[in-house]
Amino acid sequence: MSAKVYWRGFWAIVLGGVIMRLISLCPFGFYGDVPLQLGAMRTNTVELNFPGYMPIQLLFSVLARCGLTPFGAMWLVSLTFGMGSVIYVALAARREAGPAFSLMAAVVMSFGILPLYFSVVGATYAADMLCASAMVFHGSIFLENRKTRVTLPWPGSVLES
């Protein structure tokens, strides 16, 4: 499979995944702890079940102050994280098993019920999916090179073991 064909297929699948998520827009926050988190955002309190919510809760709050509704912010984050997971897993699959397998993995991530559902309900589970996908991708690179590489956010700052 040529690179051109691969990237066309890849972006077609990603676009299909985005369209499916857009036509499945959630009317309000109902899933699990989402109503609790919306309440916490409105009152600026931490009436949450679990302590780990705070960093992502702050991200929601910051986005909500930038003109989005609180649930709009949560939806946007879960959509972005969900699509980020699709891209990370497809790229990891390409490294490990080639372009044909990568496209197949992208289909499973884009249209599978669970990744699709948790990319649109505004819940924080999409963060778990994105981080695990990123770990799988970077872990795949590490297992190939056996080198730790840290790039800090300024030019020329690459630490390599």
Place this chain on the structure above:
Amino acid sequence: MMRPLSSGFCCFGLAYLLWQSRDWRAWVITGIAVALTLGLYAAISLPYYGSLAAMYRSTSALSVGDGGWTGRLTNLARVGIYPIYGFHVWLVFILWAALAHWRSRKRPQLLFLASFAVPYFMLLVHYIPQAGYYCLLIPALVMLPACFPPPAPGGGLRLFTGISALFAAIALCQWLLVRPQPTTSLATGAANAYILDYSRSGIKQGKFETLASIMMKNNLDTNMIPPSRVLNLQRGGS
């Protein structure tokens, strides 16, 4: 951004990578990164909770599954339903790839995925699993067949295209055509809670309930629900 327990399980994967590197510089760099992350997490979270003790106390809201064999078997059934319904053809493909290409398996990649996915899965068997908890396992599940590559490179394009098309067709039918049904019995309640609510129609209707809350709300037989959960539901929990 992750839930603390999920990030804790990801550390098992990190530990496997570090063990593979056997390089003290990698350990130092990772140690610094982990310490900085923990520091940042505490700096963000602690002001809202007041103290470390208060933050720790807030974890007491964890609702751990009912003990005993009945609870464990129920959990085991739940553990199976979500991946079977959500990944159907893909699970068959994983099984086929593992059986057909076991000899050419990529051992480090397989152990890396297993290092965080297996302990987390074991927790799900004990804990009350809901579909959201599977998000950590999804990337590992999708990458699993890549650990069993065919001995000769190339090929498989036709097979992969067929599996992709079949998976997409089933998944889109599940997503677009399935609808939650009125709850009249334990069977319809379970179907709604574990399968039918996870659809576009379920989202549009804002449907999310546990089986126990469905049973309570519809005045159905609640003998199967542990008394502690009944009390929690009566207080407005889920």
